[in-house]
Amino acid sequence: MIIFLREKFIAQIFMWVIAIVFVIGSIMLYSGSSGGRGDGTEAEVVLKIDALEVTRGDFERMVSDQMRSQQNQRFGAPPDQKQTEKDIIDFLIKRAIEGSANISNAEVERYIRSDATRVQQYNQYEGFGAAELYKQSVRYQLSSTALRDNVQNLELVTDTEAEQDYRLEADKAKVKYIEFRHSDYVSTDNVTDEEDEEGEEAETYFQENKDDYKTEEQVNVKFININPEDFVTQSDIEAYYTENQAEFTTPEVVKARHILKQFPEGTRNPTDEQRTETKAAAEKLLKTVKDELAAGTSFADLAKTHSDGPSGADGGALGSSIPELPPGKYFGRGQMVKPFEEACFDILEPGEISDLVETVFGYHIIQLEEKHSPVLKSFPEVESEIRDKVVKSSGVDNAKRTAEDLLFDIEVEDYETAIGLDRYKELSLAVGETDFFSKDETNIPNIGSSWTYGGLIQELFDMEVGVTDTIETKRFGRDVTAYFVATVLGKKPAAIPEFDDVKEQVINDLREKKAKESAFADAQNLFNQRADSESLDDLIKKYKVSEEETAVQKSVQESSLFNRTVGSSYISNMGNSKEVMFAAFNMSVGDVRGPFKGDSSVYIVELVERVEPDLELYQTDPAQKAQRFQTLLQDKKQSAYDNWFAARKKVANIWIHEDYR
Secondary structure, rough: OOHHHHHHHHHHHHOOOOOHHHHHHHOOOOOOOOOOOOOOOOOOOOEEOEEEEEHHHHHHHHHHHHHHHHOOOOOOOOOOOOHHHHHHHHHHHHHHHHHHOOHHHHHHHHHHOHHHHHHHHHHHHHHHHHHHHHHHHHHHHHHHHHHHHHHHHHOOOOOHHHHHHHHHHHHHEEEEEEEEEHHHHHOOOOOOOOOOOOOOOHHHHHHHHHHOOEEEEEEEEEEEEEEEHHHHHHHHHHHHHHHHHHHHEEEEEEEEEEEHHHHHOOOOOOOOHHHHHHHHHHHHHHHHHHHHOOOOOOOHHHHHOOOOHHHHHHHHEOOOOOOOOOOOOEEEEOOOHHHHHHHHHOOOOOOOOOOEEOOEEEEEEEEEEEEEEEEEHHEEEHHHHHHHHHHHHHHHHHHHHHHHHHHHHHHHHOOOHHHHOHHHHOOOOOOOOOOOOOOOOOEOOOOOOOOOOOOOOHHHHHHHOOOOOEEEEEEEEOOEEEEEEEEEEEEOOOOOOOOOOOOOOHHHHHHHHHHHHHHHHHHHHHHHHOOOOOHHHHHHHHOOOOOOOOOOOOOEEEEEEEEEEOOEEEEOOEEEEEHHHHHHHHOOOEEEEEEEOOOOOEEEEEEEEEEEOHHHHHHHHHHHHHHEEEEEHHHHHHHHHHHHHHHHHHOOOEEEEEHHO
């Protein structure tokens, strides 16, 4: 009964189906949408995955939509465009491979017809002209399931594997430790510069580690930023509101419930006999409904019990929520079949129950709950929305025209003379310079976020030195944010810098290296003072802070119980150390060992507790064994599928345009 759904909701469903099809069968989701470069390159193929080809326009709109979604869900730093591009390429590759199984039309038909809900969904899409797209989404689902089943069904878990997994989890240790933090050994004067007696130390370190300091290609740009918002005044916004009030008027809507006595098998062309039989049943139902309403039963409960329509489960409610109105579902004119609409908008008053209303679906009993007249939103409510609209239309056009005129004037005169011309004075334009920056910068010097001015960096790096041009920038690849008139003043190729240019960074890196060495040496020195069988608590009494060191006095600390977690070296209350993690399970209680390196510290440790696995408990607890088998099996199945997918990806015919590699 798709006629009873709000148009907006139908459109969302439709777009969802097309989105599935896009990634499994070369049907482009965004082909008709606005945006993109507008320079004739939208149709250029930038991604090929076996038979799937993706155009630049479609790919960039997918990226922009994903970035827009990410930005709406987070605060702070903008999403990374390069990472988003990579994520979408990975997503498309995954969907193309998972949709590659040979699924016949007969299999698709059988799957749809095997479930009443899927049949109903198919009928809804068919009514909207999207039946084939729904089949495509089902085909992808069946393909993905078939591939996973073929790969994963041979996996099994043995008793030995399950027991070993239990041992690893149940085998636990606790240590005391003395921590030598790297940061405690960083000194501002333990690295000398070239003017001291050890002046070659930092430069020697640089020479031995040059590749660590290699810089990417850089450009320096002179520019003028022309902002579309500068071409929109408050008067423009107020005039738009006055001239387009219908746009800001909420539609006439109603809130209603219904009980449907449907024609046999949902047919829309019943025979006279079917119509007569259905009407007789509906008249009987109407009497029952009125009697039960009089007895105190709610209309919503009656709809759940008696309605044939899919809305019955929701108490016969139709439509969707509207933020400006109280909670509930509402619909407007044009969203229901005509007889139903006329009953709700033109005949019934709130609180009234209709007689039988015939439509192509059957006979309805309608309860009208609310009726809301059109309401004009106030100017403050829509001011920001109107500003965006006007900026995107006249603001962008005027900014583009100004940038083109300014480019001509700059080529005839120069930057400073051009912005001083009378026709530009009201815009308060300014000439800026970025200084040298690299392509991977997230913030363009003296301009702003590379996310806000999307496309600017790529264009600048594509330009030759001395060339002046106009550049259009977009947020998320869609909304124009500015026009730039820019000249590339200079370029620096990727290169290893001179020592003096990175001296401060080299000194900091060397200080960090020496701090790690000092921390380890200090720990080793203390450990060497340990007598046989001496505990950590006794050993710590021998520790003295050297006058030459910046380290602080140490203390004995204690971790929590921890186990050997696969893929992790984190020890609770302590930190990350693979060496400590490994050693603890090879020590006896009371053993003191070290020094051991960690991510940010060096440790001397003493094993103070060991919890052995209780194998008897494991063997006599069927629930735990079953849960462990299930968990291990799922892990093995996922691992098997991941390995298969990686191998399949290697042999897939994948080509990615250099712009997105």
